[in-house]
Amino acid sequence: MRKPSAIAGSVLFLILAPGVVAGLLPWLLTDRYGLPFSSMAGFVAAGSLLVIAGLAVLLHAFTRFxxxxxxxxxxxxxxxxxxxxxxxxxxxxxxxxxxxxxILGQALLFAHSPVALYACVAGAAMFAFVKTYEEPTLARRYGASYQVYRRAVPGWWPRLTPWKGK
Known part of the structure; x- marks a missing residue:
């Protein structure tokens, strides 16, 4: 796939997948963000930080692909x-x-427990998808290089130092 096509496809997928899961569905759960912001400054700060950091990581990851x-x-x-x-x-x-x-940032930001519950359900669905489809598919597609990477880099909780392998 040529890079312009990869970029266009990644932008489209960004809108369709994370855009719906982390944007549209929480928006609908909060009655279109109609709830007031949390009255607790700590919740607002933590929620804002989680949303901003999540967006930065998401955009970086899509760019890498x-x-x-x-x-x-x-x-x-x-x-x-x-x-x-x-x-x-x-x-x-x-x-x-x-x-x-x-998603969790929005739950804190809007002090909205249904969004927190939705994050739990979404997380369980993501974990199940990774274990039943994604990891076996990557193992078939990339073989030994994926197995080396998989053993060295954790799936869900980041390493403190970058993996140096290739």
Whole structure:
């Protein structure tokens, strides 16, 4: 896949997948963000930090897929090579972690327990998808290089130091 196509496909997938999961659905759960912001400054600060950090990680991860992997995160247009640079040196699933961060940030920001419950359900669904589809697919597609990467880089909780392998 050529880089312009990979970039366009990644932007489309960003809107369709994380945009719906971390944007549209929490927006609907909060009655279109109609609830007042939390009256607790700590919740607002923590929620804002989680949303901003999640967005930054998500955009970085999508960029890595298009530029480093020459593909998209979408299963229908996968990368040509295994993406292991940037944030992927710290955690294997930064997109899922980022999406959960954005959702949990909104739960804190709007002091809205249904969004927190939704984050739990979404997290369980993501974990199940990774274990039953994504990891076996990556193992078949990238073979030994994925197995080395998988053993060295945790899936959900980032390493403190970047993985130096390739």
């Amino acid at each position: 298009a530029l480093e992997g020459s593909g998209t995160p979408a299963p229908v247009a996968p990368t040509e090579k295994l993406v292991v640079g940037g944030i992927y040196r710290y955690v294997r699933n930064p997109m899922y972690v980022a999406v959960l961060s954005i």
